[in-house]
Amino acid sequence: MLCIKNGNVLLEDDIAQVNIIVSEGRIVALSHDVPDGAQVFDAKGYYVSPGFIDLHTHGRKNCDTMDALEDHLQTISEANLTTGCTSYLPTTMTMPISDVAQAIAAVARVMGHEAGARILGVHMEGPFISEAHKGAQDAKNIIPATLENFLALTGGHDIVKKITLAPENEGADTLIRALSEEGISVSVGHSDATYEQAMKAFALGANSTTHTFNAMTPLKHRAPGIVGAVMNSPDVYAELILDGKHVYWPSAKILARLKGPDHLCLITDSLECAGMPVGQYMLGGQKVWVKGGRAELADGTIAGSITGLNEEVRNAVTHLNIPLLTAVKMASYNPARSLHIKDLGLIKEGFIADLILFDENIDVKAAFVKGQKKY
Numbered sequence: 001m002l003c004i005k006n007g008n009v010l011l012e013d014d015i016a017q018v019n020i021i022v023s024e025g026r027i028v029a030l031s032h033d034v035p036d037g038a039q040v041f042d043a044k045g046y047y048v049s050p051g052f053i054d055l056h057t058h059g060r061k062n063c064d065t066m067d068a069l070e071d072h073l074q075t076i077s078e079a080n081l082t083t084g085c086t087s088y089l090p091t092t093m094t095m096p097i098s099d100v101a102q103a104i105a106a107v108a109r110v111m112g113h114e115a116g117a118r119i120l121g122v123h124m125e126g127p128f129i130s131e132a133h134k135g136a137q138d139a140k141n142i143i144p145a146t147l148e149n150f151l152a153l154t155g156g157h158d159i160v161k162k163i164t165l166a167p168e169n170e171g172a173d174t175l176i177r178a179l180s181e182e183g184i185s186v187s188v189g190h191s192d193a194t195y196e197q198a199m200k201a202f203a204l205g206a207n208s209t210t211h212t213f214n215a216m217t218p219l220k221h222r223a224p225g226i227v228g229a230v231m232n233s234p235d236v237y238a239e240l241i242l243d244g245k246h247v248y249w250p251s252a253k254i255l256a257r258l259k260g261p262d263h264l265c266l267i268t269d270s271l272e273c274a275g276m277p278v279g280q281y282m283l284g285g286q287k288v289w290v291k292g293g294r295a296e297l298a299d300g301t302i303a304g305s306i307t308g309l310n311e312e313v314r315n316a317v318t319h320l321n322i323p324l325l326t327a328v329k330m331a332s333y334n335p336a337r338s339l340h341i342k343d344l345g346l347i348k349e350g351f352i353a354d355l356i357l358f359d360e361n362i363d364v365k366a367a368f369v370k371g372q373k374k375y
Contacts, residue, residue: 002371003034007043007357010050010328012346020048022353025370029349041373043357046365049328050345051086051354052309053335055162055265056123056211056239058091058283059272065090066284068102070110078116079275081367081375083268083308084331086354087118087344089161091269093284094126094137094190101155108157116367116374118354120339121161124153125210128165128172129190135215136283136303137190145171147178160184161339164210166191167201180205185339187239188226190215198229202236208338211269212238212255213247214302231258237338239267242312242320243305245294249319256320265338266312266331269304271295276306314362 002022009018009030021029021038034040058065060079063072073090080088090107092100104122111119126137128145143149145165154160162185165172176186188201189210194217198209209216209230217225230238238259242252246269256264268274273281273290281288281295288295288303295303309331316327333345344352353371358364367375 001035001038002041003038004041004043004048004355005034007046007048009048009347010325012348013325015047015325020347020353020355022368022371025353027347027349027351027353030347046357046359048347049084049356049358050332050347051356051367051369052084052313052331053120053345054080054085054088054268054270054309055335055338056091056125056267057085057088057270058093058304060270060274062272062276062281064272064282065107066093066095066099066103068099068106070106073106073110073119074115077110077114077119080117082364084310084313084356084358084362084364084367085117085308086356086367086369087120089120089123091123091125094129094134094141095284096141097143097149097152100124100127100153104153104157104159105155108159111159116369118369120341121159123162123164124160125164126190127153128169128175130166130168130192132192133166133190133215133217135190136286136288136297136301138284138286145169145175147175150175150179162187162208164189166193167206168193168197172201173204176201176204176206180207183340188216188230191226192217193226195224195226195229198226199233202229202233206236208237208239208265210239211241211246211267213251214241231255234260234263237263237265237334239265241269241305241307242266242315243307244315244319246302246305253320256316256322261326261329262334264330265335266309266316268307268309268312270307271304274306274308310358310362310364317362
């Protein structure tokens with residue numbers, strides 16, 4: 001049994017000085033007492049928060065999910081803890097079927113044996129996307145949205161928790177309905193869909209938009225697009241890369257206000273160059289350069305980010321004037337709920353004990369995964 005004491009604990013609706021009692025990987029009590037025989041961890045006045053959940057991350061520390069290497073996935077897992085991320089979805093790219101299948105197979109081998117942050121499943125970004133909004137994805141690997149292609153990509157592994165697709169593509173309606181019925185979070189992104197097509201996708205079961213604003217149809221006064229659709233759909237979750245590079249602060253503030261505290265999910269979309277110095281790296285077989293605080297392709301197209309979730313929570317507080325409790329929720333409980341996970345993302349009795357400690361600057365000082373100190 002573990003007792004974390006002397007922390008400022010970020011509860012669902014309050015910040016309290018209370019002890020967190022953990023047993024067998026779960027929070028069993030919030031108390032002012034220390035149970036007999038408990039291992040005591042002194043939080044030393046730091047904030048104690050639910051661990052962050054990254055729904056959309058390709059890599060970190062010169063390692064990428066598409067490398068399909070177990071040791072690279074372990075490096076990403078450990079590096080994520082330094083950013084407060086205690087669980088995540090390794091995210092694939094629009095690449096050949098065999099490459100995606102190998103990457104998913106590698107994730108399946110590591111899942112359950114992670115050195116750091118836990119893998120909750122795979123986020124498959126593409127290859128059922130739109131060439132018009134491919135972003136940093138390679139258009140030559142876009143394929144039809146069919147269940148047969150989905151099964152070929154997953155290679156029989158039942159670990160896909162989220163998929164990004166373009167709902168305007170032929171066959172997408174059937175796939176959205178089928179995957180949603182299986183409990184997979186279907187996210188609209190890298191898409192040229194109209195407002196009406198996006199709303200139809202939500203009606204069919206899609207429950208999210210991928211890195212909202214980026215690689216999708218914008219909000220215009222006579223063409224509201226995907227951005228207008230997610231803003232006008234209270235129950236649909238919106239991913240947001242809050243690094244100040246992908247979306248400028250005023251636009252992010254508008255989205256946060258419209259989605260409210262319950263349906264905005266902070267994500268990193270981090271690449272292998274996250275946590276690395278300025279230089280040249282790779283993304284989905286394409287060269288990426290880190291410069292000016294962002295990652296971009298040779299033609300200047302912005303790629304994924306080099307940020308961490310702790311930085312994004314800090315940005316939410318500093319630049320969007322969002323209360324700390326709400327900003328943390330956008331990086332923990334909201335992502336869990338978007339994946340239909342009911343016992344993760346809160347400091348509450350019965351919830352999984354994925355916990356982090358951070359200071360006033362939201363610099364991470366310690367991380368617990370299922371009650372085990374990993375960082």
